[in-house]
Amino acid sequence: KLSKRLQTIADRVTPGSRTADIGSDHALLPVYLVQSGRVPSAIAGELNTGPYQAACKAAASAGLTAVIAVRQGDGLCVLHPGEADTVTIAGMGGSLMADILEAGRLSGKLEGVRELVLQPNVGEEFVRRWLVRHGWTLTDETVLEEDGRFYEVLHAVLMPSEESDNAGLYDPSFLNKPASQTELWTNWLYRMGPHLLRQPTLTLHKKWEHEIGKLERILAQMAGSDTPDARAKEAEFRMEIAQIQEVLACTP
Numbered sequence: 001k002l003s004k005r006l007q008t009i010a011d012r013v014t015p016g017s018r019t020a021d022i023g024s025d026h027a028l029l030p031v032y033l034v035q036s037g038r039v040p041s042a043i044a045g046e047l048n049t050g051p052y053q054a055a056c057k058a059a060a061s062a063g064l065t066a067v068i069a070v071r072q073g074d075g076l077c078v079l080h081p082g083e084a085d086t087v088t089i090a091g092m093g094g095s096l097m098a099d100i101l102e103a104g105r106l107s108g109k110l111e112g113v114r115e116l117v118l119q120p121n122v123g124e125e126f127v128r129r130w131l132v133r134h135g136w137t138l139t140d141e142t143v144l145e146e147d148g149r150f151y152e153v154l155h156a157v158l159m160p161s162e163e164s165d166n167a168g169l170y171d172p173s174f175l176n177k178p179a180s181q182t183e184l185w186t187n188w189l190y191r192m193g194p195h196l197l198r199q200p201t202l203t204l205h206k207k208w209e210h211e212i213g214k215l216e217r218i219l220a221q222m223a224g225s226d227t228p229d230a231r232a233k234e235a236e237f238r239m240e241i242a243q244i245q246e247v248l249a250c251t252p
């Protein structure tokens with residue numbers, strides 16, 4: 001049985017899509033997708049030798065070596081253009097994820113890919129910004145809690161530009177803030193998720209309460225240090241907390 005996190009990712013993959021899972025580790029996701037009949041075939045890409053060998057072993061012991069290709073390499077370089085309809089990347093930082101997507105785009109490896117299912121562990125904003133910059137439309141976002149940790153799963157597709165409305169998606173006017181503050185609240189939409197904020201769930205609130213708790217613990221540790229640097233950091237964290245609370249208070 002998959003973890004709730006991996007199951008949420010698997011459920012976002014369009015049935016029938018040839019899927020490449022990048023940074024696949026033990027290939028749990030591709031093995032599940034093929035075994036369950038959701039996808040006909042998959043590619044498991046891994047940079048590091050240990051996880052690559054684990055993925056090879058997993059595909060072999062599931063008897064799926066004919067339909068799961070396990071390949072070692074950096075990011076999307078393991079793909080041939082046109083080979084995958086869907087790319088999944090999970091369990092790494094959003095900044096690294098955006099770098100992998102960008103390198104893949106520049107080398108043509110994303111050609112033919114129509115769907116991305118991405119689960120950044122941190123730095124979700126880097127992924128959202130990359131998607132917007134390259135014409136991908138964020139169609140769905142989910143936040144889930146598992147074993148005391150929070151995970152976001154982002155689903156994006158390529159659609160004709162007349163059907164896509166990225167500008168509208170990141171327009172913070174639904175938060176009812178003054179127009180002079182548009183840039184500030186747009187930045188918070190990138191950080192917190194434009195769909196998540198339009199339909200906030202209890203889990204979203206819990207995630208950000210948890211983030212506030214982390215910031216408050218750092219502030220508590222900083223109390224007593226009186227350098228200009230510490231003061232500036234303290235003010236920055238306090239503002240961050242206030243802004244998170246303000247966004248959550250404005251959500252529908």
Ligand code: SAM
Nearest residue numbers: 022023024025046047048051073074075090091
């Ligand atoms: N995707 C799995 C999941 O979500 O459970 C595994 C996540 S694991 C924490 C991250 C994996 O990404 C590691 O196995 C690591 O070796 C791999 N990785 C890191 N950088 C990579 C890159 N540039 N290209 C391919 N794999 C990478």
